[in-house]
Amino acid sequence: MNLQENLTVLGVFSLLSVLAVGGGAAVLPETKALVVDTHHWLTDDQFRDIYGLGQVVPGPNMLMVMVIGYHVSGYFGALLAYLGFFVPAGLISWGASRIWDHFEGSPWRRSLQEGLAPLVVGLMAAGTISIARTAIDGATTVAIAIAVFLGVRFVKKVNPAIFVLGGGVVGFLTLS
Amino acid sequence: MNTSLPPVEAAPTGPDAPPPGAAPTAPAKVPMAELFITFLIIGATSFGGGVVAYLRNALVLQKGWLDEERFLSALEISQALPGLNATNMAIIVGDRLRGVVGSVVAFLGITLPGATLVMVLGVLYASNAKNPYVNAALIGVGAAAVGMLTAVTFQIGRKQFGKWIDVAIILVTVTLINYLHVSLIWVLLTVGPVAVFIYRPSQLEPPSVPPKQETVP
Incomplete structure (x- = not known):
């Protein structure tokens, strides 16, 4: 696609990269604001779906930025989003x-750690709330979220990915 | 053609290399291929934000490439600075083991499996975006992700949720971002320094060193 758009993809994800103090969840609300509200690359529902895709693949949990880049300008956009988000x-x-x-x-090293810890937890909570606003809609989604929360929190032996995939299966069986 | 062994493997230390698990004081040069494969496996098997446990298991316990202390110092940097723990750790550990090329190799290894898979799913999704079955499954996954993120937030913040000053910082952060829609950059630039100032060195409890009772003889 055009150069302008590719530069915007690189710029947006580079900005998110340097803002991502505390990891992926911390930068979710800002990602959504930029991708959905500012640049209109995706709708609210597409953002939720693509975030979901990112949750079922292994490895670093923000690789879904590649799919956002792909929606803007194909495979090259995906590559730019990947480089933009991880390299800076x-x-x-x-x-x-x-x-x-x-x-x-x-x-001050310890001050930095102790002070940033609650900020990072706050950013993670903010990211969770931001995803919940689009992902939680109706009784079935509430039930899935609560069940997965309890599973991840209390059943330590099971890989969390199993619960997330289980949520997909329950959604597939009950919502389609 | 069986001469295509990576040249790093042919390092002359071969026969004299210490056996696996030997004293970490003189670490042998980690072969690039092994570095790549190790991070590739971590990238292909870690899920749900638990990557630190996988990294520790592979790098400290199985390979012995880092001792506990060096692992924690790398983790400290990864967590205090922007970026994901998984990729930052790969870059730092790769650099410490094999320099700049090592960090690129480790980074590619840990991201490659997920990147390939997410692109396959993303392309399939783009051509099936209107399929009601796909949508229903992804609505379920989205709801499940909320449950998982909540659990992970509580797990990571278990210490912070027990201190009123930390709970206050958490609530201020959530209010600014989710309810007042303040841009993340301003939240980091305002809440960050205040939080670090609250924990300035003079306010810190002395580190938990075992009390040394060195009285005058």
């Missing part, structure tokens, strides 16, 4: 890891 943050971590040890004795 990766470069920062890479650089920091090389100088981090120089701050071994700094008491």
Whole structure:
């Protein structure tokens, strides 16, 4: 597609990359705001569906950004979203890891960790609420969410992916 | 043609290489192929935000490439900085084991399985977006993801949910983002420094070192 659009994809996901303090869930509301409200690349429902796709594949849980890029400008868009989302943050971590040890004795290292921890939990909660607003609609979805919550929380031996796939099967059987 | 072995394998340390599980004080150079395969396997088998457990299991317990302390220091950086733990860890550990090329190899390894699969599903989804069965299954997956994210948030925040100051920071963050729709960048630039200031060094409890009772002899 056109250059302008490709540059926008790269720019949006690079911005999200450097904002993703605390990981993928933390940056979800901002991703949704940019992708759905600002750039109109996807509808609310498409965003929910693509987020769902990302949950059933293994590995880092924000690989779904590739599917968003694909919707904007095909396979090249997918590649740009992948590079945009993972490379900037990766470069920062890479650089920091090389100088981090120089701050071994700094008491601020612990301040940073202790202070950022509740912020990260807050961002994760915000991401959960943001997905829930589109994903929770009617009694069946409430029941699935509660069942998966209980399963992941209390049945430690089962891979969480099984519960997520189970939610898909229940949806398939009851909602279609 | 059986001469296509990766040249790194032919490092002259071969016969003298320490046996697996030998003292971590003199780590042998990790072969690139093994680095790639190890991260590929982690990328293909880790699900649901539990990647740290998989990484620790593979890198510390099975391969012995890092000791517990070096693993935690890499994790500390991954968590304090932007980006996903999984990819940041791959980049940092890859760099520590084999330099820049190592970090690229580890990063590609951990993302390749999921990236391939998500693209296959994404292309199928794009051509079946109106299929009621596909939609119903994805509505179920979306609802399940909410349940899983809630569980993971409670698990990661179990310490924070027990301290009123942390609960206050969590509530302020959620209110700003979900209800006042403040952009993430402003939340990070305002709540972040305040939270770190609250935990400034003079406010920290002394680290939990075992008390040394070194009285004057």
